[in-house]
Amino acid sequence: MDLRPSDADAAVRAEAGAWLEAWLSAPEHRTDDPRLDLEWRSAYQRDAYDAGWLVPSWPLGEGGRGVGPEAELWIKLDFARRGAPKLPNVQGPGVVAHALNTFGSDEQRAHVRAVARGDVWWCLGMSEPQAGSDLASMRTRARRTDGGFTIDGQKVWTSHARDSSHCLLFARTASEGPPHRGISAFVVPMETPGITVVPIEKIGVQDEEFCEVFFDDVQVPESALLGPEHQGWKVAMESLGHERDMIWIMNLVEIEAANELTREALRARPRPELTLEYAAVRGDADAIWLTGLRGLASRVAGRPDLQTPLLKLFSTETAQRAFLLARRAAGLDAPERVGSELLAGEIEALGATLYGGTSEIQRNIVGERILGLPR
Ligand SMILES: Cc1cc2nc3c(=O)[nH]c(=O)nc-3n(C[C@H](O)[C@H](O)[C@H](O)COP(=O)(O)OP(=O)(O)OC[C@H]3O[C@@H](n4cnc5c(N)ncnc54)[C@H](O)[C@@H]3O)c2cc1C
Known part of the structure; x- marks a missing residue:
């Protein structure tokens, strides 16, 4: 190609x-x-x-x-x-719109335009206190009732829950069989009685609010089900897959921004001991771009794209290294503008090694699924 x-x-x-x-x-x-x-x-x-x-x-x-x-x-x-x-509300067009388009009924697909345009925000109810990396072990339950489902449980780290009109919620609908086969996806209006949203206070840049979301005897109709019952895992995996390029592209751009700060700082105050590290991070940025192109080439040729977990892992960890290097190059007396750019970048880079699957989980995937190592 x-x-x-x-x-x-x-x-x-x-x-x-x-x-x-x-x-x-x-x-x-x-x-x-x-x-x-x-x-x-x-x-x-x-x-x-x-x-x-x-x-x-x-x-x-x-x-x-x-x-x-x-x-x-x-x-x-x-x-x-x-x-x-x-x-x-990046998960709107990035995840929710794909889920609604691919798995939704006509009524559910009618939301796509507003979600994609950002006229309304939606949140993603996946992670739970005991089920983050191991999403399949989620405990929030949706029990069948006359004409619908009753939902009970708790989600956590739900971005923008307070400002969202709806939640794309994942809940357990069966307890027998492999855990991931007993999960279903639901479209739940956030105004439904029984939903309580509690914002989580965090340090750092306040551009995205995390929340806990509690579901207490929440009644939803049968039409809230998104895709077939017990097929929520498929909905989640296919919809999250659409974010794959955006994550490494965003991190590549963050790395380039950090490199620019390092370059400026080294120009103003040369530090030979940092120059090699700087060259290495720049080389890693090129490797990320070329690996991204390899992933694209595989997809276009109809081959499995094995690059996604590598790119997630390598781009997010390189972003952390790039910002740490920029901070060392800029020094403690860096101008305020540089200091606040560094702080925002460092915090963003920390979060990036968690969301969408932590670095450890990406390493497990690379080891088991790409390299074929024993578990
Ligand atoms: C910026 C940001 C936005 C987010 N937005 C959302 C959202 O909108 N909706 C949502 O549902 N969630 C969201 N999350 C949550 C995110 O998906 C979880 O943080 C992530 O899945 C990890 O789960 P956890 O925090 O429960 O950590 P845990 O799963 O408890 O992991 C704790 C530590 O143990 C390690 N670990 C766990 N299992 C293994 C294993 N098998 N092998 C090796 N190491 C392991 C992990 O790598 C980690 O270091 C967001 C997170 C961030 C940072």
């Missing part, structure tokens, strides 16, 4: 880039705080959807332009590098 952009891909990429430049430079789109300005980030999501650049491979008129996977990857990388705003 030739991974150089074709003429058609180069043209669509240029058009996308021009649209982004125009959007970012419009006077009404100025912001002093790209991380915390949720209005700015929401306006971008809406406009990108309407212009067809939100998810370029989606159909025309539905947030995309129907472009192929290669052009989409280039556009996503260009947008991230050129400072496109981060989507405020």
Whole structure:
């Protein structure tokens, strides 16, 4: 496969880039705080959807332009590098829209436009206090009742739960058989009686609120089921898979930002002992991009994409190393602007080694599924 952009891909990429430049430079789109300005980030999501650049491979008129996977990857990388705003409720278009589109009834699919445009936010109810990495051991139960289900249990680390209109909830519907075969997915309006949302206080940048969500005798109709009963694992795995490129692209861009801070600092105050480390991180950034292209090439050729867990692991851990290096290069007397960029980047990089499967879990997957090592 030739991974150089074709003429058609180069043209669509240029058009996308021009649209982004125009959007970012419009006077009404100025912001002093790209991380915390949720209005700015929401306006971008809406406009990108309407212009067809939100998810370029989606159909025309539905947030995309129907472009192929290669052009989409280039556009996503260009947008991230050129400072496109981060989507405020990234799991909406990243996970929920795919789940609704692929597994939803007509009534459920009717939510897709609003979710993808960011007109409403949805949360993802997966992790529980005793079931994070081992998601299959979740205990939140959905018992069948007349005409529907009754849900009881607790979720944790639920991003944006307080501001969400709905939850894409995963709950246990069977206790016999392998644990992952007894889980179902549900569409649950957050206003349903019996749901209590408790925000979790955290340190660091307040751009994303985590919550605990308690379900106490919550009644939902049969039509809340998303996909077939007991097939929630399939819904979760297929929908989360769509985030795979976004995670390494976001981390690659964070690494590049950290490298820029290191470069600036080393230029102002040369530190030969850090130069080799800097070169190594830059080399790792190139390796991430090339591995991403290998993953794409495998998918386009219909082969299994074995790169995803490697990319998740390596891009998130490299981002941590890149920010630690930048902090050492900048020193304790770094200007305030650099200090706050470093702090935000470090915190983001810490979270990235947890969400979407921790580093240890990625290592298990690489060992068992890719290298075929014994368990
Ligand atoms: C920024 C961010 C956003 C998030 N948003 C959401 C969300 O919207 N919805 C949601 O449901 N969840 C969300 N999460 C939660 C996330 O999915 C979990 O944190 C993650 O799955 C890990 O689960 P845990 O925190 O319970 O850790 P645990 O599973 O308790 O793990 C604790 C430690 O043990 C290690 N460990 C566990 N099992 C193994 C094993 N088999 N082998 C080796 N080591 C192991 C882990 O790697 C980790 O270091 C979010 C997390 C973050 C950081």
